[in-house]
Amino acid sequence: MDPFKTLQDTISAALVSTTRSATQLSGADLPFQRSLNPALGTALDAQNARLLQLAQRLLENAAASSDAVGPKLPDVEAVDGNWKGVVDIVDSLLEKADISLDEYTGVVKRLSPSGDQATAASKSRSTAPKHIQKPQLSFEHPPQNHETGGFKPLVTTKPHAQIPLEQCLETFRDSKGREHYPHPYQTEIETYEYPSSVYRKAEPHPYAPLESTTATFVDTPEALAAMLAELKTAKEIAIDLEHHDNRSYIGLLSLMQVSTRDKDWIVDTLKPWRRRLESLNEVFADPNVLKVLHGSYMDIIWLQRDLGLYVVGLFDTYHAARSLGYPQASLAFLLDKFTGFKAQKQFQLADWRTRPLTDDLFKYAQADTHFLLYVYDNMRNELVERSDLDDPEQNKVHDVLVKSKETALQRYEYPLYDTELGLGSAGWYRLLSRTPVNYNPQQFSVFKAVHKWRDDLARAEDESPLFIMPNHAVFSIARTLPKDKAGLMSVIQHLSHILRPRMDELVTVISEAKSAGENGPDLNDTLKKISEILYPEREVAKRMEQIATEPVSAFAPTLQPAPSIATLDTPAPRTPSSSFWGTLWSGGAAQQRRPVSTLSVNLALPLPPLTAEIFAESGGFSNEPDTPQTEKREHVFVPKDERPPEDERTDIFVVKQLGGRKRKRTEGAEETSATPITASNPRVNEFDDDEMMLDEEDEEDEEDEEIRNKKDEKARRKAAKKQAKRQKALQEAAGYGDPPGYDPDEPAFDYASAPSVLRAREVEAEQSRSGKKKKDRKKKDQAFNPYAGLTNAPKGLPRSQKEGPGKSRTFTS
Known part of the structure; x- marks a missing residue:
């Protein structure tokens, strides 16, 4: 099982338990319990x-x-x-x-220590000296930290050259006018043909047990010459490096491990004559020797920068692990997978400037390359087995070799500092873009000034900027803006021996930057400007993708023109308030109700001009565009006496008796539905006579109505019982019981027979005539109460009813 996953699960479980306990304690009234x-x-x-x-x-x-x-x-x-x-x-x-x-x-080569290796790590630290004199002080060619031009290759000769060295040192200028030197072995790497053995499966060459072998330590020119002679006879070699960057501005290549099928070497790269290691280009640039490295992205840079070495014929096992889809791509994972060797990777964090090397460091350095060629044999066989060499899209071997060539073609450049935009490996943009801060102009100015001051001091002292002052201290200074030395010391908890005597100088830098930032640039505006410089193509591609994914409206069949490159008017990459809830609190609803401009709507058919005269006409738009427009009609006042009489009836109903004779209900309904009531229908003229005949036949109608009402009431009760029974069954299936006070025999509320608010007077008069409402005549004049029957409505679900586990509420109508 993955030890990291086990540790992660253990820590997560402990955090959950601790959080729950803290939450429970916060809800208890501890001061009250303490008093009791x-x-x-x-x-x-x-x-x-x-x-x-x-x-x-x-x-x-x-x-x-x-x-x-x-x-x-x-x-x-x-x-x-x-x-x-x-x-x-x-x-x-x-x-x-x-x-x-x-x-x-596996993004970078260094790995953190695992939990079961803490003892070995502490033992290694205890044996190493705490203070080591800087080895770069004794170099014949000390590192240059203030170079501003292009990095000139350190090679003085070019073994296995296809193009002479003189042509490779001709400078060129980039798009910004800066001068650069080309890669000395660019042509050799691009035209390199890997040996046929890379494309064939073969039995892996066995390795000797690590315990029975020892590496040769190369720390003299004579030992270097002997090692070079043996390397020239090999067909494949494995290479690895150990780097130190805590007490140097650009870093130090501290150790190099080289292995063949039968022997291991450990080369001391901190000797004053370290530039003589350039002679290894006779093997490193030899196209007949395959070089196997793991995660060589930074190794290629370090070899160029410190030793002037270039690799032709690189095979990177990191790219092979990614191509094969391994769950991890670290060297420790590959060693464990193919050899069962447990690499103690915590030694990567050791100070490799230590001399002499401890036994643990020496054995660990040897193990990095001792098994690497055997790992390469197994991964090559798996790549060939899972590749179709005739199909470029299925050729995993070809993909790994292409990526390995791209890695070998990297060029080292001096870390230039851009004060204004903070671009480059040493600039402030990379650090600030990864941190969610929202500084005002003064804070932003102080941040840039302190970052620049730290970089200048690190270059002068040849120290790592992080050793002088950690990144979080720079952010704290910009946030708090200390005014004096005491305030600065309260912000920076750890003061290095380089920073302590320069506190007054740093306070002056902060004060000047604070004054200059009053009218300085804004953080968001600067980040927008940098983003437009770095990613103009990305902005265009993003907008084109948004247009391509938007649904095409039927009213806008034509596409809009392609957007131009982003300008400074684009939204800021960060906002002072959170947009997690979208437009919920930002007035999004109000913005959605804004009318759509007619300029942004493309219709399939053109519309006439929407002027005020068009809406002034009663008919709206005219189908005849050539017809002259009529004048706007004005409102004419008509006295009340001269107005036509209004129909005082508040509802529409159908008279049951027509033509002065008694009919059955079905017959009247058929005639009513068959013959529409229009202005030309003579039944409208008979309407008044029918209305007068209602009083003469009230008695017979009341008897029929009473019978029908009883039947309807019985049918309604029966249907209500069936509905209640069905609803109860559904509630029991969903895990709910009947609410308190529920009566299954109670009939459902009939909205059709409920008294109408609009016809309250008519209903009361009709009930009074039929004898159903026997009240005093004096009470008839009282106002109608629309809330009188409010309590007759069916009861809702009680508040005590709760959901059951795994079930949801079901409502039926």
Whole structure:
């Protein structure tokens, strides 16, 4: 099982348990419980002291491997007083965690130590000296940190050349007018043909047990010559490097491991004569020797920068692992998969400037290349087996070789500093773009000034900028804007021996940058400008993709013109407020109700001009565009006496008796539905006579109506019972019971027979004539109460009814 996954699950379970306990404690009234029970107060104080001690130990252990100092927590109030120190330690740990995750996933070569290797790591640190004199001070060619031009290759000769060295040193200028030197072996790498053995399966060459072998340490020119003679006879070699970048601005190549099928070498690359290692180009650039490296993205750069070495014929096992779809692509994973060797990768974090090397460091360095050729044999066979060499799309071998060539073609360039835009490997843009901050112009100006001051100091002292001042301290200074030395020391918990004597100088830099930032550029505007410079094609492609994915309306069959390159008017890449809820709180609903401009709507048929005269006519748009428009008709006042009489009836109904004779209900319905009532229908003229005959036949109608009402009432009750029974069955199936006070015999509310608010007077008069409403005549004049029958409505679901597990509420009509 993956040890990292096991550790992650253990930590997650512990965090969940701790969070739940803290939540439960926060909901309890501890001060009240303390006042009731003195023994509980004593126990709480003891637990508080224990938790503070544990927290202080955790912070001290975390600070031991970071650039901060653990704060003291003697009591609860000290947590708030030293909160900045806690934040600095957490920030430093998060920075290291980000790097460690890249190492673990194989993005970079370095890997973080695993939990079961902590003992070996502590043993290695205990044997190594704490203070090591900088080896670069004794180099014949010390590193140059202030170079501004293009990096000139260090090679003085060019073995196995297809193009002479003189032509390879002719400079060229890029699009920005900067001068560069080409890759000396660019033509040799691009035209290189891998040996046929790379495309064939073969039995892996066995390796000798690591315990029975030892590597040869090369630390003299004579040992270098002997190693070079043996390497020239090999067909494949494995190469690996160890680098140190904590006490040097550009870093130091500290060690190089080389292995053949039968022998291992460890080369000391910190000797003053390290430039003589250029002679290894006789093998490294030899097209007849295949060079196997793992994760060589940075190795190629380090070889060029420090030793002037170039690799022709590279096979990178990292690209092979990605092409084969392995769950991990680290060297430790490959060694464990193919050889069962457990690499103690925590030694990657060791100080490789240590001389002499400890036994653990020496054995670890040998293991990096001792098994690598055997790993290459197995991965090559798997690539060939899973490739179709005749189909370029299914040729995994070809893909790995192409990516390996691209890696070998990298060129080292000096880390230039761009003060205005912060571009480049040493600039502030990369750091600021990864951190969610929203500085005002003054804070932004201070951030740039402090970052530039730290970089200048690191170049002058040949130190790593992170050793002088960690990144989180730069952010803290820009956020708080300290005014004096005391405020600066409260922000920066850890002061390196280089930074401490320069505190006054840093305070001056902050003060000047703060004054210059009052009218300085805004952070969001600057980030927009940089984004448009770096990714103009990306912005265009994104907009084109949005247009391609938008649905095409039937009213707009033609496509709009392609958008131009993004300008400074584009939205800022970050906003002062969160947009997590979309337009819910930003007035999105109001914006959606805005009328659509007619300029943005393309119709299939043209419309006439929408002028005020068109809407002034009663007929709306005219079908005859040539007809002259009529004048607007004005309203003429008509006295009340001269107005036509209005129909006082408030509802529409059908008279049951027509023509002065008694009919059956079905007959009247058939005649009513068959003969429409129009202006020419004579039944309309007979309407008044029928209305008068209603009083004469009231008695017979009442008897028929009473019978029908009883039948209808019986049918309604029967249907209501069936409906209640069906609803009860559904509720029982869904896990609900009947609500309190539910009566299954209660009939459903009949909205059709409910008294109408509009015809309240007529209904009362009709009920009074039929004898159903026997009340005093005096009460007839009272106003109608529309809320009188409000309590007769069916009861809703009670509030105590809750959902059952795995079930949802079901509502039926």
